[in-house]
Amino acid sequence: MEDCIFCKIIKREVPSSIVYEDGEIIAFRDVNPMAPVHILVIPKKHISSLVDLEKDDELLIGKIYTVINKIAKQEGIDEKGFRVIVNCGEDGGQEVKHLHFHILGGKKLGVKICG
Ligand code: AMP
Numbered sequence: 280m281e282d283c284i285f286c287k288i289i290k291r292e293v294p295s296s297i298v299y300e301d302g303e304i305i306a307f308r309d310v311n312p313m314a315p316v317h318i319l320v321i322p323k324k325h326i327s328s329l330v331d332l333e334k335d336d337e338l339l340i341g342k343i344y345t346v347i348n349k350i351a352k353q354e355g356i357d358e359k360g361f362r363v364i365v366n367c368g369e370d371g372g373q374e375v376k377h378l379h380f381h382i383l384g385g386k387k388l389g390v391k392i393c394g
């Protein structure tokens with residue numbers, strides 16, 4: 280995906296602060312953080328959004344949650360807690376069309392839309 284900013288981060292064509300990387304997944308700090316800890320976890324495979332997931336991606340998504348668990352511990356937010364958000368499509372407010380999981384923590388988070 281030539282014009283995808285996150286694909287460019289994966290290829291090191293755009294700088295970022297990477298906190299985790301393996302063969303399939305990369306995580307980096309959000310450039311416009313909404314909390315003291317704001318990290319984006321993404322698959323290296325370009326998947327545009329949650330609605331573009333395929334059956335074959337099930338294992339990958341499970342791995343992403345294991346990486347989120349690891350990063351939460353690495354960042355020291357595992358005990359006090361954090362939030363994971365996936366924005367999808369126009370109504371969901373998705374700006375970057377490469378599937379990403381926001382990890383937000385490091386403070387008491389406001390505005391719960393659900394729950
Ligand atoms: P979303 O609204 O869910 O699509 O979130 C996209 C997120 O990507 C926003 O929080 C942006 O601040 C973040 N973002 C956009 N460009 C970059 C970049 N080059 N490096 C890190 N984060 C970025």
Ligand code: ZN
Nearest residue numbers: 283286325377
């Ligand atoms: Zn991409």
